[in-house]
Amino acid sequence: MGEVDVRNTALHDVHVEHGARIVPFAGYAMPLQYDGIMKEHARVREHVGLFDVSHMGEVWFRGPDALNVLNGLITNDLNRVGDGRAQYTAMCAPDGTIVDDLIVYRFSPEELLVCVNASNRHTDVAHMREYAQPGATITDESDDWSQIAVQGPKAAELLGRVFGAEAAQMKPFRIASFSYEGVRVLLSTTGYTGEGGGEIYMPNAIAAELWRALLAAGEDLGVGPAGLGARDTLRLEMAYCLYGNDIDRTTTPLEAGLSWVTRLQKGHFVGRDALVSQKEAGVPRKLVGIEVFEKGIPRQGYEVLAADAVVGHVTSGTKSPSTGRCVGLAYVAAEHSAEGSELIVDCRGRLRPARVVATPFYSRT
Protein backbone atom coordinates (compact mmCIF):
# COMPACT_ATOMS: atom_id res chain seq x y z
CA MET A 1 0.00 0.00 0.00
CA GLY A 2 3.04 2.22 0.22
CA GLU A 3 2.72 3.42 -3.34
CA VAL A 4 -0.91 4.48 -2.96
CA ASP A 5 -1.70 7.95 -1.76
CA VAL A 6 -4.03 7.33 1.18
CA ARG A 7 -5.72 10.34 2.76
CA ASN A 8 -7.10 10.75 6.23
CA THR A 9 -10.59 12.04 6.94
CA ALA A 10 -11.09 14.88 9.41
CA LEU A 11 -12.07 12.20 11.96
CA HIS A 12 -8.85 10.21 11.70
CA ASP A 13 -7.54 11.15 15.14
CA VAL A 14 -10.88 10.22 16.66
CA HIS A 15 -10.68 6.75 15.10
CA VAL A 16 -7.18 6.25 16.44
CA GLU A 17 -8.37 7.30 19.91
CA HIS A 18 -11.15 4.70 19.67
CA GLY A 19 -8.58 2.03 18.80
CA ALA A 20 -9.98 1.45 15.32
CA ARG A 21 -8.45 -0.96 12.85
CA ILE A 22 -7.72 1.33 9.92
CA VAL A 23 -7.68 0.08 6.33
CA PRO A 24 -7.23 1.84 3.00
CA PHE A 25 -10.57 2.18 1.20
CA ALA A 26 -11.24 4.22 -1.94
CA GLY A 27 -8.13 6.29 -1.34
CA TYR A 28 -8.87 7.01 2.32
CA ALA A 29 -7.65 5.52 5.56
CA MET A 30 -10.97 4.32 6.97
CA PRO A 31 -12.01 2.50 10.16
CA LEU A 32 -12.84 -1.13 9.34
CA GLN A 33 -13.90 -1.87 12.90
CA TYR A 34 -13.54 -0.65 16.47
CA ASP A 35 -14.65 -3.33 18.94
CA GLY A 36 -15.74 -5.93 16.36
CA ILE A 37 -18.15 -6.15 13.43
CA MET A 38 -20.72 -8.23 15.35
CA LYS A 39 -20.88 -5.78 18.27
CA GLU A 40 -21.01 -2.75 16.01
CA HIS A 41 -23.71 -4.35 13.87
CA ALA A 42 -25.82 -5.07 16.96
CA ARG A 43 -25.20 -1.54 18.23
CA VAL A 44 -26.81 -0.12 15.09
CA ARG A 45 -29.72 -2.60 15.08
CA GLU A 46 -30.46 -2.16 18.78
CA HIS A 47 -29.20 1.29 19.79
CA VAL A 48 -27.39 3.83 17.63
CA GLY A 49 -24.07 3.83 15.79
CA LEU A 50 -21.88 6.58 14.35
CA PHE A 51 -20.15 6.02 11.02
CA ASP A 52 -17.50 8.22 9.48
CA VAL A 53 -18.56 8.36 5.85
CA SER A 54 -16.48 11.40 4.96
CA HIS A 55 -14.98 9.50 2.05
CA MET A 56 -18.28 9.91 0.20
CA GLY A 57 -18.24 12.72 -2.36
CA GLU A 58 -20.38 15.85 -2.52
CA VAL A 59 -21.09 17.35 -5.95
CA TRP A 60 -23.33 20.40 -6.32
CA PHE A 61 -25.47 21.31 -9.30
CA ARG A 62 -26.35 25.00 -9.27
CA GLY A 63 -27.89 27.25 -11.88
CA PRO A 64 -31.15 28.26 -13.51
CA ASP A 65 -31.63 24.83 -15.11
CA ALA A 66 -29.83 22.70 -12.53
CA LEU A 67 -32.69 20.24 -11.95
CA ASN A 68 -33.19 19.50 -15.63
CA VAL A 69 -29.47 19.19 -16.28
CA LEU A 70 -29.09 16.65 -13.48
CA ASN A 71 -32.30 14.87 -14.48
CA GLY A 72 -30.75 14.26 -17.91
CA LEU A 73 -27.90 12.38 -16.25
CA ILE A 74 -29.80 10.06 -13.93
CA THR A 75 -32.33 7.25 -14.25
CA ASN A 76 -34.81 8.47 -11.62
CA ASP A 77 -36.97 11.57 -12.05
CA LEU A 78 -36.33 14.59 -9.85
CA ASN A 79 -39.72 16.02 -10.80
CA ARG A 80 -41.27 13.29 -8.65
CA VAL A 81 -39.92 14.81 -5.42
CA GLY A 82 -40.35 18.24 -3.93
CA ASP A 83 -37.79 20.62 -2.50
CA GLY A 84 -36.17 19.40 0.69
CA ARG A 85 -36.36 15.77 -0.43
CA ALA A 86 -33.78 13.09 -1.16
CA GLN A 87 -33.96 10.62 -4.02
CA TYR A 88 -31.99 7.44 -4.74
CA THR A 89 -30.98 6.92 -8.36
CA ALA A 90 -28.56 5.31 -10.75
CA MET A 91 -26.42 7.22 -13.25
CA CYS A 92 -25.74 5.33 -16.46
CA ALA A 93 -23.34 5.42 -19.38
CA PRO A 94 -24.83 5.57 -22.89
CA ASP A 95 -24.67 1.76 -23.03
CA GLY A 96 -27.01 1.56 -20.02
CA THR A 97 -24.44 0.24 -17.56
CA ILE A 98 -24.11 1.90 -14.17
CA VAL A 99 -21.52 4.65 -13.68
CA ASP A 100 -22.59 5.08 -10.04
CA ASP A 101 -25.55 4.97 -7.70
CA LEU A 102 -26.33 8.27 -6.02
CA ILE A 103 -28.45 10.09 -3.51
CA VAL A 104 -29.65 13.42 -4.89
CA TYR A 105 -30.87 16.13 -2.52
CA ARG A 106 -33.22 18.67 -4.04
CA PHE A 107 -32.96 22.00 -2.19
CA SER A 108 -34.62 23.82 -5.08
CA PRO A 109 -34.76 23.40 -8.86
CA GLU A 110 -31.72 25.69 -8.94
CA GLU A 111 -29.66 23.93 -6.25
CA LEU A 112 -29.14 20.18 -5.83
CA LEU A 113 -26.54 18.14 -3.97
CA VAL A 114 -25.37 14.76 -5.21
CA CYS A 115 -23.74 12.29 -2.83
CA VAL A 116 -21.44 9.98 -4.83
CA ASN A 117 -19.41 6.92 -3.95
CA ALA A 118 -15.84 7.74 -2.96
CA SER A 119 -14.30 5.32 -5.41
CA ASN A 120 -16.26 6.87 -8.30
CA ARG A 121 -15.94 10.53 -7.44
CA HIS A 122 -13.55 11.56 -10.20
CA THR A 123 -15.15 9.29 -12.81
CA ASP A 124 -18.57 10.65 -11.87
CA VAL A 125 -17.59 14.30 -12.13
CA ALA A 126 -15.89 13.73 -15.50
CA HIS A 127 -18.96 11.84 -16.73
CA MET A 128 -21.32 14.57 -15.50
CA ARG A 129 -19.30 17.30 -17.19
CA GLU A 130 -19.10 15.32 -20.43
CA TYR A 131 -22.81 14.65 -20.72
CA ALA A 132 -24.41 17.65 -18.95
CA GLN A 133 -26.52 20.02 -21.01
CA PRO A 134 -25.87 23.76 -20.44
CA GLY A 135 -27.65 25.56 -17.61
CA ALA A 136 -25.86 24.41 -14.46
CA THR A 137 -22.45 24.62 -12.87
CA ILE A 138 -21.09 21.38 -11.44
CA THR A 139 -18.87 21.80 -8.40
CA ASP A 140 -17.02 18.99 -6.67
CA GLU A 141 -16.86 20.04 -3.00
CA SER A 142 -15.93 16.58 -1.68
CA ASP A 143 -12.73 17.82 -0.06
CA ASP A 144 -14.60 20.45 1.96
CA TRP A 145 -17.24 18.23 3.56
CA SER A 146 -17.18 15.60 6.23
CA GLN A 147 -20.05 13.20 6.76
CA ILE A 148 -21.23 11.32 9.83
CA ALA A 149 -24.02 8.74 9.55
CA VAL A 150 -26.10 8.36 12.72
CA GLN A 151 -28.06 5.13 12.42
CA GLY A 152 -30.24 3.02 14.67
CA PRO A 153 -33.55 2.94 16.52
CA LYS A 154 -32.24 5.62 18.93
CA ALA A 155 -30.73 7.80 16.20
CA ALA A 156 -33.65 10.21 15.86
CA GLU A 157 -33.66 10.86 19.59
CA LEU A 158 -29.92 11.50 19.55
CA LEU A 159 -30.19 13.86 16.57
CA GLY A 160 -32.97 15.70 18.40
CA ARG A 161 -30.78 16.19 21.44
CA VAL A 162 -27.97 17.69 19.38
CA PHE A 163 -29.90 19.67 16.75
CA GLY A 164 -33.29 20.26 18.37
CA ALA A 165 -36.73 18.66 18.28
CA GLU A 166 -37.26 19.41 14.60
CA ALA A 167 -34.37 17.15 13.69
CA ALA A 168 -35.91 14.24 15.59
CA GLN A 169 -39.23 14.63 13.77
CA MET A 170 -38.01 14.65 10.17
CA LYS A 171 -39.64 12.04 7.95
CA PRO A 172 -37.47 9.67 5.89
CA PHE A 173 -35.66 10.99 2.81
CA ARG A 174 -35.76 14.66 3.79
CA ILE A 175 -32.90 17.14 4.06
CA ALA A 176 -32.76 20.34 6.12
CA SER A 177 -30.20 22.83 7.41
CA PHE A 178 -29.37 23.10 11.07
CA SER A 179 -26.96 25.22 13.03
CA TYR A 180 -24.36 23.60 15.24
CA GLU A 181 -22.31 26.02 17.36
CA GLY A 182 -23.07 28.67 14.76
CA VAL A 183 -21.97 26.50 11.82
CA ARG A 184 -24.44 25.42 9.13
CA VAL A 185 -24.76 21.66 8.74
CA LEU A 186 -27.07 19.61 6.54
CA LEU A 187 -29.05 16.76 8.04
CA SER A 188 -30.64 14.19 5.76
CA THR A 189 -32.83 11.35 6.94
CA THR A 190 -31.10 8.81 4.74
CA GLY A 191 -28.73 5.93 5.41
CA TYR A 192 -27.35 2.60 4.36
CA THR A 193 -28.39 0.33 7.23
CA GLY A 194 -32.18 -0.02 7.11
CA GLU A 195 -32.45 1.74 10.46
CA GLY A 196 -33.80 5.19 11.16
CA GLY A 197 -31.58 8.17 11.65
CA GLY A 198 -29.67 10.30 9.25
CA GLU A 199 -26.51 11.53 7.68
CA ILE A 200 -24.92 14.82 8.69
CA TYR A 201 -22.96 16.85 6.15
CA MET A 202 -20.62 19.36 7.79
CA PRO A 203 -17.49 21.40 7.15
CA ASN A 204 -14.34 19.42 7.97
CA ALA A 205 -13.40 21.84 10.73
CA ILE A 206 -16.23 20.80 13.06
CA ALA A 207 -16.35 17.06 12.30
CA ALA A 208 -14.34 15.86 15.29
CA GLU A 209 -16.15 18.18 17.69
CA LEU A 210 -19.56 17.09 16.43
CA TRP A 211 -18.60 13.38 16.61
CA ARG A 212 -17.62 13.82 20.26
CA ALA A 213 -20.79 15.78 20.97
CA LEU A 214 -22.90 12.95 19.52
CA LEU A 215 -21.08 10.37 21.63
CA ALA A 216 -21.51 12.47 24.78
CA ALA A 217 -25.17 13.26 24.15
CA GLY A 218 -26.06 9.65 23.44
CA GLU A 219 -24.20 7.84 26.19
CA ASP A 220 -27.42 6.64 27.85
CA LEU A 221 -28.79 5.61 24.44
CA GLY A 222 -25.97 3.12 23.88
CA VAL A 223 -24.27 5.15 21.16
CA GLY A 224 -20.88 4.06 19.85
CA PRO A 225 -18.82 4.00 16.68
CA ALA A 226 -19.34 1.55 13.83
CA GLY A 227 -16.93 0.86 11.00
CA LEU A 228 -17.00 -0.12 7.36
CA GLY A 229 -17.27 -3.81 8.27
CA ALA A 230 -20.59 -3.36 10.06
CA ARG A 231 -21.73 -0.92 7.36
CA ASP A 232 -21.32 -3.74 4.87
CA THR A 233 -23.16 -6.41 6.90
CA LEU A 234 -25.97 -3.95 7.69
CA ARG A 235 -26.49 -2.90 4.07
CA LEU A 236 -26.33 -6.48 2.92
CA GLU A 237 -29.10 -7.54 5.33
CA MET A 238 -31.22 -4.88 3.58
CA ALA A 239 -30.05 -6.10 0.13
CA TYR A 240 -28.84 -2.60 -0.72
CA CYS A 241 -26.44 -2.61 -3.66
CA LEU A 242 -22.77 -1.81 -3.13
CA TYR A 243 -21.08 -0.23 -6.12
CA GLY A 244 -18.10 -2.29 -7.21
CA ASN A 245 -19.66 -5.49 -5.85
CA ASP A 246 -23.25 -5.70 -7.01
CA ILE A 247 -23.36 -2.97 -9.63
CA ASP A 248 -20.73 -1.58 -11.97
CA ARG A 249 -19.99 -0.77 -15.61
CA THR A 250 -21.01 -4.29 -16.65
CA THR A 251 -24.50 -4.22 -15.12
CA THR A 252 -27.64 -2.23 -15.91
CA PRO A 253 -30.24 -0.95 -13.44
CA LEU A 254 -32.81 -3.33 -14.96
CA GLU A 255 -30.54 -6.29 -14.19
CA ALA A 256 -29.70 -4.96 -10.73
CA GLY A 257 -33.29 -4.74 -9.50
CA LEU A 258 -33.23 -0.95 -9.77
CA SER A 259 -36.20 -0.66 -12.14
CA TRP A 260 -37.97 1.20 -9.37
CA VAL A 261 -35.54 4.09 -9.79
CA THR A 262 -35.42 3.83 -13.60
CA ARG A 263 -38.09 6.05 -15.15
CA LEU A 264 -38.00 5.18 -18.81
CA GLN A 265 -41.09 7.35 -19.44
CA LYS A 266 -39.62 10.57 -18.08
CA GLY A 267 -37.92 11.65 -21.31
CA HIS A 268 -34.31 11.58 -22.37
CA PHE A 269 -31.49 10.66 -20.01
CA VAL A 270 -28.05 9.20 -20.65
CA GLY A 271 -28.43 5.45 -21.15
CA ARG A 272 -32.18 5.51 -21.74
CA ASP A 273 -32.09 4.16 -25.31
CA ALA A 274 -29.98 1.18 -24.28
CA LEU A 275 -32.26 0.45 -21.33
CA VAL A 276 -35.40 0.66 -23.46
CA SER A 277 -33.81 -1.82 -25.88
CA GLN A 278 -32.85 -4.16 -23.07
CA LYS A 279 -36.32 -4.03 -21.62
CA GLU A 280 -37.89 -4.79 -25.00
CA ALA A 281 -35.48 -7.66 -25.68
CA GLY A 282 -35.91 -9.07 -22.16
CA VAL A 283 -33.52 -8.65 -19.26
CA PRO A 284 -31.20 -11.69 -19.47
CA ARG A 285 -30.14 -11.88 -15.82
CA LYS A 286 -31.25 -10.48 -12.51
CA LEU A 287 -29.68 -9.62 -9.19
CA VAL A 288 -31.49 -11.68 -6.58
CA GLY A 289 -31.26 -12.45 -2.90
CA ILE A 290 -30.06 -15.97 -2.17
CA GLU A 291 -29.84 -18.02 0.99
CA VAL A 292 -27.31 -20.83 1.25
CA PHE A 293 -28.03 -23.84 3.42
CA GLU A 294 -25.88 -26.53 5.05
CA LYS A 295 -23.08 -24.33 6.30
CA GLY A 296 -21.92 -22.25 3.41
CA ILE A 297 -21.40 -18.52 3.28
CA PRO A 298 -21.80 -17.09 -0.21
CA ARG A 299 -18.90 -14.83 -1.18
CA GLN A 300 -18.20 -12.50 -4.08
CA GLY A 301 -17.19 -14.48 -7.18
CA TYR A 302 -18.61 -17.86 -6.14
CA GLU A 303 -20.38 -19.62 -8.99
CA VAL A 304 -24.12 -20.27 -8.87
CA LEU A 305 -25.37 -23.45 -10.53
CA ALA A 306 -28.69 -24.97 -11.47
CA ALA A 307 -28.45 -28.70 -12.06
CA ASP A 308 -24.92 -28.95 -13.49
CA ALA A 309 -24.78 -25.67 -15.37
CA VAL A 310 -23.34 -22.37 -14.16
CA VAL A 311 -26.19 -19.86 -14.26
CA GLY A 312 -24.66 -16.94 -12.38
CA HIS A 313 -22.31 -15.69 -9.71
CA VAL A 314 -22.41 -14.21 -6.23
CA THR A 315 -21.63 -10.49 -5.89
CA SER A 316 -21.89 -10.03 -2.10
CA GLY A 317 -22.48 -12.35 0.82
CA THR A 318 -22.10 -12.86 4.52
CA LYS A 319 -23.53 -14.66 7.51
CA SER A 320 -26.17 -12.16 8.53
CA PRO A 321 -25.37 -11.10 12.10
CA SER A 322 -29.01 -10.26 12.89
CA THR A 323 -30.56 -13.48 11.59
CA GLY A 324 -27.74 -16.03 11.45
CA ARG A 325 -28.73 -16.84 7.87
CA CYS A 326 -26.07 -17.22 5.18
CA VAL A 327 -27.26 -14.78 2.54
CA GLY A 328 -26.01 -12.92 -0.46
CA LEU A 329 -26.77 -11.19 -3.71
CA ALA A 330 -26.16 -12.95 -7.00
CA TYR A 331 -26.74 -12.38 -10.68
CA VAL A 332 -28.58 -15.37 -12.10
CA ALA A 333 -30.11 -16.10 -15.49
CA ALA A 334 -33.64 -14.70 -15.64
CA GLU A 335 -35.24 -18.16 -15.79
CA HIS A 336 -33.73 -18.97 -12.38
CA SER A 337 -34.48 -15.63 -10.74
CA ALA A 338 -37.98 -16.24 -9.37
CA GLU A 339 -38.33 -16.42 -5.61
CA GLY A 340 -38.15 -20.05 -4.53
CA SER A 341 -35.88 -21.14 -7.40
CA GLU A 342 -33.56 -23.91 -6.23
CA LEU A 343 -29.87 -23.28 -6.89
CA ILE A 344 -26.44 -24.51 -5.85
CA VAL A 345 -23.55 -22.31 -4.74
CA ASP A 346 -20.00 -23.54 -5.22
CA CYS A 347 -18.43 -22.57 -1.88
CA ARG A 348 -14.77 -23.20 -2.59
CA GLY A 349 -15.39 -26.60 -4.09
CA ARG A 350 -18.18 -27.59 -1.72
CA LEU A 351 -21.55 -27.54 -3.43
CA ARG A 352 -24.18 -26.08 -1.11
CA PRO A 353 -27.92 -25.98 -1.74
CA ALA A 354 -29.33 -22.47 -2.07
CA ARG A 355 -32.58 -20.77 -2.92
CA VAL A 356 -33.75 -17.43 -4.26
CA VAL A 357 -35.42 -15.70 -1.30
CA ALA A 358 -37.27 -12.46 -0.60
CA THR A 359 -35.35 -9.35 0.30
CA PRO A 360 -34.59 -7.59 2.55
CA PHE A 361 -33.08 -10.49 4.47
CA TYR A 362 -33.78 -8.73 7.75
CA SER A 363 -36.81 -6.87 8.99
CA ARG A 364 -37.48 -5.50 12.42
CA THR A 365 -40.81 -7.23 12.95
Added chain:
Amino acid sequence: MAENPDDRTYTEDHEWVQLDATEENVYTIGITHFAQDALGDIVMVELPEVGDNVSTGEPFGAVESPKSVSDVFSPVTGEVVAVNEELEDSPEYVNDSPFAEGWLIRVRVESASELDGLMSASAYATFCESADH
Protein backbone atom coordinates in the same frame (compact mmCIF):
# COMPACT_ATOMS: atom_id res chain seq x y z
CA MET B 1 -1.67 -9.30 23.44
CA ALA B 2 -2.17 -12.71 25.04
CA GLU B 3 0.87 -14.86 25.71
CA ASN B 4 1.64 -17.67 23.31
CA PRO B 5 1.81 -20.82 25.47
CA ASP B 6 5.30 -22.35 25.44
CA ASP B 7 4.00 -25.94 25.52
CA ARG B 8 3.60 -26.02 21.74
CA THR B 9 5.16 -24.89 18.47
CA TYR B 10 4.07 -22.35 15.87
CA THR B 11 4.00 -21.86 12.10
CA GLU B 12 4.49 -18.81 9.91
CA ASP B 13 0.83 -19.21 8.89
CA HIS B 14 -0.13 -18.51 12.54
CA GLU B 15 -1.16 -22.01 13.51
CA TRP B 16 -0.11 -23.80 16.66
CA VAL B 17 0.73 -27.49 17.04
CA GLN B 18 0.70 -29.32 20.36
CA LEU B 19 1.67 -32.89 21.13
CA ASP B 20 -1.22 -34.79 22.70
CA ALA B 21 -0.51 -35.78 26.28
CA THR B 22 -2.09 -39.19 25.99
CA GLU B 23 -1.74 -40.44 22.44
CA GLU B 24 1.53 -41.05 20.68
CA ASN B 25 2.22 -39.03 17.52
CA VAL B 26 -1.09 -37.21 17.78
CA TYR B 27 -1.01 -33.43 17.56
CA THR B 28 -3.69 -30.84 18.19
CA ILE B 29 -3.81 -27.93 15.75
CA GLY B 30 -5.36 -24.51 16.09
CA ILE B 31 -4.85 -20.92 15.09
CA THR B 32 -3.10 -18.40 17.30
CA HIS B 33 -4.36 -15.41 19.20
CA PHE B 34 -2.59 -13.21 16.66
CA ALA B 35 -4.47 -14.93 13.83
CA GLN B 36 -7.91 -14.73 15.40
CA ASP B 37 -7.34 -11.08 16.28
CA ALA B 38 -6.39 -10.27 12.70
CA LEU B 39 -9.41 -12.17 11.33
CA GLY B 40 -11.96 -10.48 13.58
CA ASP B 41 -15.24 -12.09 14.61
CA ILE B 42 -15.26 -15.69 13.41
CA VAL B 43 -18.75 -16.76 12.36
CA MET B 44 -18.08 -20.10 10.69
CA VAL B 45 -15.38 -22.77 10.79
CA GLU B 46 -15.02 -25.33 8.02
CA LEU B 47 -13.17 -28.48 9.07
CA PRO B 48 -12.27 -31.82 7.45
CA GLU B 49 -13.85 -35.09 8.57
CA VAL B 50 -12.31 -37.69 10.81
CA GLY B 51 -10.37 -40.08 8.60
CA ASP B 52 -9.41 -37.42 6.04
CA ASN B 53 -5.74 -36.99 5.27
CA VAL B 54 -4.04 -33.62 5.58
CA SER B 55 -0.70 -32.58 4.11
CA THR B 56 1.92 -30.13 5.25
CA GLY B 57 1.35 -26.72 3.68
CA GLU B 58 -2.06 -27.63 2.24
CA PRO B 59 -5.31 -26.05 3.41
CA PHE B 60 -7.41 -28.38 5.56
CA GLY B 61 -10.23 -25.98 6.38
CA ALA B 62 -11.25 -22.38 6.60
CA VAL B 63 -12.34 -19.78 9.11
CA GLU B 64 -14.85 -17.16 8.05
CA SER B 65 -15.53 -13.69 9.42
CA PRO B 66 -18.43 -11.50 8.27
CA LYS B 67 -16.15 -10.01 5.64
CA SER B 68 -13.78 -12.75 4.55
CA VAL B 69 -12.85 -16.39 4.35
CA SER B 70 -9.33 -17.57 5.18
CA ASP B 71 -7.72 -20.93 4.59
CA VAL B 72 -6.14 -22.80 7.47
CA PHE B 73 -2.98 -24.64 6.43
CA SER B 74 -1.87 -27.93 7.90
CA PRO B 75 1.51 -27.80 9.59
CA VAL B 76 1.79 -31.62 9.43
CA THR B 77 1.03 -34.60 7.22
CA GLY B 78 -1.21 -37.30 8.65
CA GLU B 79 -4.71 -38.54 9.32
CA VAL B 80 -7.40 -36.52 11.08
CA VAL B 81 -8.43 -38.41 14.25
CA ALA B 82 -10.70 -35.74 15.74
CA VAL B 83 -12.32 -32.42 14.84
CA ASN B 84 -13.68 -29.84 17.24
CA GLU B 85 -17.40 -30.31 16.71
CA GLU B 86 -18.23 -27.61 19.24
CA LEU B 87 -17.20 -25.04 16.66
CA GLU B 88 -20.19 -25.87 14.49
CA ASP B 89 -22.48 -24.09 16.94
CA SER B 90 -19.89 -21.92 18.67
CA PRO B 91 -17.31 -20.67 16.17
CA GLU B 92 -16.62 -17.77 18.53
CA TYR B 93 -14.56 -20.17 20.68
CA VAL B 94 -11.76 -19.56 18.19
CA ASN B 95 -11.86 -15.87 19.12
CA ASP B 96 -12.41 -16.34 22.82
CA SER B 97 -10.04 -19.23 23.45
CA PRO B 98 -7.79 -19.85 20.45
CA PHE B 99 -5.26 -21.91 22.41
CA ALA B 100 -7.76 -24.16 24.26
CA GLU B 101 -11.52 -24.49 23.56
CA GLY B 102 -10.98 -23.11 20.07
CA TRP B 103 -8.73 -25.96 18.84
CA LEU B 104 -9.52 -27.16 15.32
CA ILE B 105 -8.36 -30.73 14.60
CA ARG B 106 -6.20 -33.58 15.92
CA VAL B 107 -3.90 -35.33 13.49
CA ARG B 108 -1.90 -38.57 13.81
CA VAL B 109 1.43 -38.02 12.08
CA GLU B 110 3.70 -40.74 10.72
CA SER B 111 6.79 -39.41 12.41
CA ALA B 112 7.56 -36.72 14.93
CA SER B 113 10.24 -35.27 12.66
CA GLU B 114 7.29 -33.56 10.96
CA LEU B 115 7.62 -30.75 13.45
CA ASP B 116 11.19 -29.80 12.59
CA GLY B 117 11.41 -26.20 11.55
CA LEU B 118 8.43 -24.92 13.51
CA MET B 119 8.92 -22.01 15.91
CA SER B 120 9.06 -21.87 19.67
CA ALA B 121 6.68 -19.51 21.46
CA SER B 122 9.34 -16.84 21.82
CA ALA B 123 10.51 -17.17 18.21
CA TYR B 124 6.88 -16.91 17.11
CA ALA B 125 6.33 -13.79 19.21
CA THR B 126 9.32 -12.18 17.49
CA PHE B 127 7.93 -13.29 14.11
CA CYS B 128 4.58 -11.64 14.88
CA GLU B 129 6.23 -8.38 15.87
CA SER B 130 7.98 -8.19 12.52
CA ALA B 131 4.81 -9.24 10.66
CA ASP B 132 2.80 -6.57 12.44
CA HIS B 133 4.65 -3.74 10.70
